[in-house]
Amino acid sequence: MFLWIKALHVISVITFMAVVFYLPRLFIYHLENRDKKEFVEVIKKMEIRLHKFIGIPSFWLVLLTGLGMLVINPSVFKSGGWIHAKITLALVMLIYYISLAVFLKKIQTDRCKMSPKFFRLYNEIPTILLILIIILAIVRPF
Template structure:
Protein backbone atom coordinates (compact mmCIF):
# COMPACT_ATOMS: atom_id res chain seq x y z
CA UNK A 1 0.00 0.00 0.00
CA UNK A 2 2.97 2.32 0.44
CA UNK A 3 4.83 1.85 -2.82
CA UNK A 4 2.41 3.83 -5.04
CA UNK A 5 2.60 6.65 -2.49
CA UNK A 6 6.36 6.70 -3.03
CA UNK A 7 5.67 6.84 -6.75
CA UNK A 8 3.58 9.97 -6.11
CA UNK A 9 6.50 11.60 -4.29
CA UNK A 10 8.88 10.47 -7.04
CA UNK A 11 6.76 11.96 -9.84
CA UNK A 12 5.86 15.18 -8.04
CA UNK A 13 9.41 15.99 -6.89
CA UNK A 14 11.47 15.07 -9.94
CA UNK A 15 13.25 18.42 -9.84
CA UNK A 16 14.76 17.52 -6.44
CA UNK A 17 17.44 15.05 -7.49
CA UNK A 18 18.66 14.10 -3.99
CA UNK A 19 15.10 13.53 -2.78
CA UNK A 20 14.33 11.32 -5.78
CA UNK A 21 17.47 9.25 -5.16
CA UNK A 22 16.33 8.53 -1.59
CA UNK A 23 12.82 7.66 -2.81
CA UNK A 24 14.26 5.31 -5.47
CA UNK A 25 16.17 3.43 -2.78
CA UNK A 26 13.01 3.15 -0.69
CA UNK A 27 11.02 1.96 -3.72
CA UNK A 28 13.56 -0.75 -4.48
CA UNK A 29 13.79 -1.96 -0.88
CA UNK A 30 10.03 -2.02 -0.31
CA UNK A 31 9.39 -3.96 -3.51
CA UNK A 32 12.34 -6.37 -3.45
CA UNK A 33 12.52 -7.06 0.30
CA UNK A 34 8.87 -6.79 1.35
CA UNK A 35 6.38 -6.72 -1.53
CA UNK A 36 7.80 -9.36 -3.85
CA UNK A 37 8.57 -11.96 -1.14
CA UNK A 38 5.16 -11.34 0.48
CA UNK A 39 3.45 -11.87 -2.87
CA UNK A 40 5.19 -15.21 -3.35
CA UNK A 41 4.61 -16.29 0.26
CA UNK A 42 0.90 -15.55 -0.14
CA UNK A 43 0.67 -17.32 -3.49
CA UNK A 44 2.55 -20.41 -2.31
CA UNK A 45 0.62 -20.71 0.95
CA UNK A 46 -2.68 -20.39 -0.95
CA UNK A 47 -1.59 -23.00 -3.49
CA UNK A 48 -0.50 -25.30 -0.65
CA UNK A 49 -3.86 -24.83 1.07
CA UNK A 50 -5.67 -25.82 -2.12
CA UNK A 51 -3.36 -28.80 -2.58
CA UNK A 52 -4.06 -30.03 0.96
CA UNK A 53 -7.79 -29.35 0.77
CA UNK A 54 -8.93 -29.39 -2.89
CA UNK A 55 -12.57 -29.88 -1.88
CA UNK A 56 -12.65 -26.18 -1.01
CA UNK A 57 -12.90 -25.47 -4.74
CA UNK A 58 -16.28 -27.19 -4.68
CA UNK A 59 -17.62 -24.88 -1.96
CA UNK A 60 -19.23 -22.47 -4.39
CA UNK A 61 -18.47 -19.61 -6.68
CA UNK A 62 -17.04 -17.47 -3.90
CA UNK A 63 -13.72 -19.36 -3.94
CA UNK A 64 -13.40 -19.01 -7.70
CA UNK A 65 -14.20 -15.30 -7.42
CA UNK A 66 -11.61 -14.94 -4.66
CA UNK A 67 -8.94 -16.71 -6.73
CA UNK A 68 -9.84 -14.49 -9.71
CA UNK A 69 -9.36 -11.37 -7.56
CA UNK A 70 -6.10 -12.76 -6.14
CA UNK A 71 -4.82 -13.12 -9.72
CA UNK A 72 -5.60 -9.42 -10.22
CA UNK A 73 -3.75 -8.63 -6.99
CA UNK A 74 -0.70 -10.52 -8.26
CA UNK A 75 -0.89 -8.64 -11.58
CA UNK A 76 -1.12 -5.39 -9.61
CA UNK A 77 1.96 -6.33 -7.61
CA UNK A 78 3.91 -7.12 -10.77
CA UNK A 79 2.77 -3.83 -12.31
CA UNK A 80 4.31 -1.99 -9.36
CA UNK A 81 7.71 -3.36 -10.37
CA UNK A 82 7.06 -2.24 -13.95
CA UNK A 83 6.30 1.32 -12.81
CA UNK A 84 9.26 1.26 -10.42
CA UNK A 85 11.59 0.41 -13.31
CA UNK A 86 9.96 3.00 -15.59
CA UNK A 87 10.45 5.69 -12.92
CA UNK A 88 14.03 4.59 -12.37
CA UNK A 89 14.74 4.89 -16.11
CA UNK A 90 12.94 8.24 -16.31
CA UNK A 91 10.42 6.88 -18.83
CA UNK A 92 7.24 6.99 -16.74
CA UNK A 93 4.60 9.36 -18.10
CA UNK A 94 2.07 8.79 -15.29
CA UNK A 95 1.06 11.63 -12.99
CA UNK A 96 0.92 11.85 -9.23
CA UNK A 97 -2.88 11.73 -9.49
CA UNK A 98 -2.66 8.46 -11.38
CA UNK A 99 -0.54 6.90 -8.64
CA UNK A 100 -2.85 8.29 -5.94
CA UNK A 101 -5.75 6.52 -7.63
CA UNK A 102 -3.65 3.41 -8.33
CA UNK A 103 -2.88 3.26 -4.61
CA UNK A 104 -6.57 2.47 -4.00
CA UNK A 105 -6.60 -0.67 -6.17
CA UNK A 106 -5.30 -3.10 -3.50
CA UNK A 107 -7.87 -1.73 -1.05
CA UNK A 108 -10.69 -2.66 -3.42
CA UNK A 109 -9.18 -6.07 -4.14
CA UNK A 110 -8.67 -6.79 -0.43
CA UNK A 111 -12.26 -5.71 0.28
CA UNK A 112 -13.54 -8.10 -2.37
CA UNK A 113 -11.37 -10.99 -1.15
CA UNK A 114 -12.36 -10.54 2.50
CA UNK A 115 -16.01 -10.06 1.56
CA UNK A 116 -16.08 -13.30 -0.41
CA UNK A 117 -14.34 -15.23 2.37
CA UNK A 118 -16.56 -13.91 5.18
CA UNK A 119 -19.87 -14.37 3.37
CA UNK A 120 -18.79 -17.57 1.56
CA UNK A 121 -20.96 -16.44 -1.35
CA UNK A 122 -20.36 -14.71 -4.63
CA UNK A 123 -22.70 -11.75 -4.77
CA UNK A 124 -22.93 -9.62 -7.89
CA UNK A 125 -24.49 -6.88 -5.74
CA UNK A 126 -21.56 -6.87 -3.30
CA UNK A 127 -19.09 -6.84 -6.18
CA UNK A 128 -20.96 -4.07 -8.01
CA UNK A 129 -21.28 -1.87 -4.90
CA UNK A 130 -17.59 -2.34 -4.07
CA UNK A 131 -16.51 -1.40 -7.59
CA UNK A 132 -18.94 1.55 -7.66
CA UNK A 133 -17.56 2.92 -4.38
CA UNK A 134 -14.03 2.44 -5.72
CA UNK A 135 -14.92 4.24 -8.96
CA UNK A 136 -16.37 7.14 -6.95
CA UNK A 137 -13.19 7.41 -4.85
CA UNK A 138 -11.00 7.36 -7.97
CA UNK A 139 -13.25 9.98 -9.57
CA UNK A 140 -12.86 12.24 -6.52
CA UNK A 141 -9.09 11.78 -6.58
CA UNK A 142 -8.78 12.47 -10.31
CA UNK A 143 -11.21 15.41 -10.51
CA UNK A 144 -9.49 18.79 -10.15
CA UNK A 145 -10.55 20.80 -7.11
CA UNK A 146 -12.08 24.19 -7.80
Protein backbone atom coordinates (compact mmCIF):
# COMPACT_ATOMS: atom_id res chain seq x y z
CA MET A 1 0.00 0.00 0.00
CA PHE A 2 2.85 2.38 0.87
CA LEU A 3 4.34 2.16 -2.62
CA TRP A 4 0.95 2.92 -4.25
CA ILE A 5 0.59 6.01 -2.07
CA LYS A 6 4.16 7.01 -2.87
CA ALA A 7 3.53 6.60 -6.62
CA LEU A 8 0.39 8.74 -6.37
CA HIS A 9 2.39 11.29 -4.36
CA VAL A 10 5.06 11.56 -7.07
CA ILE A 11 2.41 11.89 -9.80
CA SER A 12 0.55 14.57 -7.86
CA VAL A 13 3.78 16.46 -7.11
CA ILE A 14 4.57 16.56 -10.84
CA THR A 15 1.13 17.92 -11.74
CA PHE A 16 1.22 20.34 -8.80
CA MET A 17 4.61 21.68 -9.87
CA ALA A 18 3.36 22.18 -13.43
CA VAL A 19 0.67 24.48 -12.02
CA VAL A 20 3.10 26.24 -9.69
CA PHE A 21 5.44 26.98 -12.60
CA TYR A 22 2.78 27.92 -15.16
CA LEU A 23 0.27 30.00 -13.19
CA PRO A 24 2.69 32.90 -12.52
CA ARG A 25 3.60 32.83 -16.21
CA LEU A 26 -0.08 33.31 -17.04
CA PHE A 27 -0.17 36.19 -14.56
CA ILE A 28 2.70 37.81 -16.48
CA TYR A 29 0.90 37.44 -19.82
CA HIS A 30 -2.28 38.78 -18.24
CA LEU A 31 -0.63 41.85 -16.71
CA GLU A 32 1.51 42.64 -19.75
CA ASN A 33 -1.56 42.63 -22.01
CA ARG A 34 -4.17 44.41 -19.88
CA ASP A 35 -5.13 46.61 -22.83
CA LYS A 36 -5.99 43.59 -25.05
CA LYS A 37 -9.43 42.59 -23.73
CA GLU A 38 -9.97 39.50 -25.88
CA PHE A 39 -6.54 38.12 -25.04
CA VAL A 40 -7.02 38.84 -21.33
CA GLU A 41 -10.38 37.03 -21.33
CA VAL A 42 -8.69 33.91 -22.72
CA ILE A 43 -5.89 34.16 -20.15
CA LYS A 44 -8.43 34.62 -17.33
CA LYS A 45 -10.16 31.38 -18.36
CA MET A 46 -6.83 29.57 -18.52
CA GLU A 47 -5.83 30.84 -15.06
CA ILE A 48 -9.10 29.74 -13.48
CA ARG A 49 -9.17 26.34 -15.18
CA LEU A 50 -5.55 25.62 -14.31
CA HIS A 51 -6.18 26.52 -10.68
CA LYS A 52 -9.56 24.80 -10.25
CA PHE A 53 -9.11 21.64 -12.27
CA ILE A 54 -5.42 20.85 -11.82
CA GLY A 55 -4.03 23.03 -9.03
CA ILE A 56 -6.55 22.43 -6.27
CA PRO A 57 -6.84 18.64 -6.80
CA SER A 58 -3.05 18.32 -7.04
CA PHE A 59 -2.59 20.42 -3.90
CA TRP A 60 -4.86 18.11 -1.89
CA LEU A 61 -3.37 14.93 -3.37
CA VAL A 62 0.16 16.07 -2.53
CA LEU A 63 -0.88 16.93 1.00
CA LEU A 64 -2.95 13.80 1.65
CA THR A 65 -0.51 11.32 0.11
CA GLY A 66 2.40 12.98 1.94
CA LEU A 67 0.53 12.71 5.23
CA GLY A 68 -0.49 9.14 4.35
CA MET A 69 3.13 8.10 3.90
CA LEU A 70 4.04 9.66 7.25
CA VAL A 71 1.18 7.87 9.00
CA ILE A 72 2.12 4.51 7.46
CA ASN A 73 5.83 4.99 8.17
CA PRO A 74 6.28 7.28 11.20
CA SER A 75 9.78 5.89 11.79
CA VAL A 76 10.96 8.19 8.98
CA PHE A 77 10.99 10.98 11.58
CA LYS A 78 13.91 9.18 13.27
CA SER A 79 15.92 8.91 10.04
CA GLY A 80 17.55 12.32 10.40
CA GLY A 81 16.99 16.02 10.20
CA TRP A 82 16.57 15.90 6.43
CA ILE A 83 12.92 14.78 6.74
CA HIS A 84 12.06 17.71 9.01
CA ALA A 85 13.73 20.12 6.58
CA LYS A 86 11.97 18.50 3.62
CA ILE A 87 8.55 18.69 5.28
CA THR A 88 9.18 22.33 6.22
CA LEU A 89 10.12 23.22 2.63
CA ALA A 90 7.15 21.26 1.29
CA LEU A 91 4.86 23.27 3.58
CA VAL A 92 6.48 26.48 2.31
CA MET A 93 5.71 25.28 -1.23
CA LEU A 94 2.06 24.70 -0.30
CA ILE A 95 1.90 28.16 1.26
CA TYR A 96 3.43 29.57 -1.93
CA TYR A 97 0.59 27.98 -3.89
CA ILE A 98 -1.97 29.49 -1.53
CA SER A 99 -0.36 32.87 -2.22
CA LEU A 100 -0.83 32.24 -5.94
CA ALA A 101 -4.52 31.60 -5.31
CA VAL A 102 -4.74 34.95 -3.49
CA PHE A 103 -2.99 36.70 -6.39
CA LEU A 104 -5.32 34.93 -8.81
CA LYS A 105 -8.40 36.40 -7.12
CA LYS A 106 -6.87 39.88 -7.28
CA ILE A 107 -5.79 39.51 -10.90
CA GLN A 108 -9.20 38.18 -11.95
CA THR A 109 -10.86 41.32 -10.54
CA ASP A 110 -8.17 43.73 -11.81
CA ARG A 111 -7.06 44.59 -8.27
CA CYS A 112 -3.52 43.24 -8.46
CA LYS A 113 -0.88 45.90 -7.86
CA MET A 114 2.05 43.61 -8.63
CA SER A 115 4.04 44.02 -11.83
CA PRO A 116 4.99 41.39 -14.39
CA LYS A 117 8.58 41.77 -13.15
CA PHE A 118 7.44 40.84 -9.63
CA PHE A 119 5.92 37.60 -10.92
CA ARG A 120 9.05 36.81 -12.93
CA LEU A 121 11.07 36.97 -9.71
CA TYR A 122 8.35 35.35 -7.59
CA ASN A 123 8.31 32.44 -10.02
CA GLU A 124 11.90 31.58 -9.03
CA ILE A 125 10.88 30.64 -5.48
CA PRO A 126 9.36 27.23 -6.37
CA THR A 127 12.41 26.33 -8.46
CA ILE A 128 14.71 26.89 -5.49
CA LEU A 129 12.34 25.04 -3.15
CA LEU A 130 12.03 22.10 -5.56
CA ILE A 131 15.80 21.76 -5.91
CA LEU A 132 16.25 21.76 -2.14
CA ILE A 133 13.39 19.31 -1.55
CA ILE A 134 14.74 16.85 -4.13
CA ILE A 135 18.27 17.05 -2.70
CA LEU A 136 16.93 16.45 0.81
CA ALA A 137 14.76 13.51 -0.29
CA ILE A 138 17.45 11.76 -2.34
CA VAL A 139 20.79 12.69 -0.75
CA ARG A 140 19.52 12.95 2.86
CA PRO A 141 22.54 15.07 3.80
CA PHE A 142 21.84 15.21 7.55
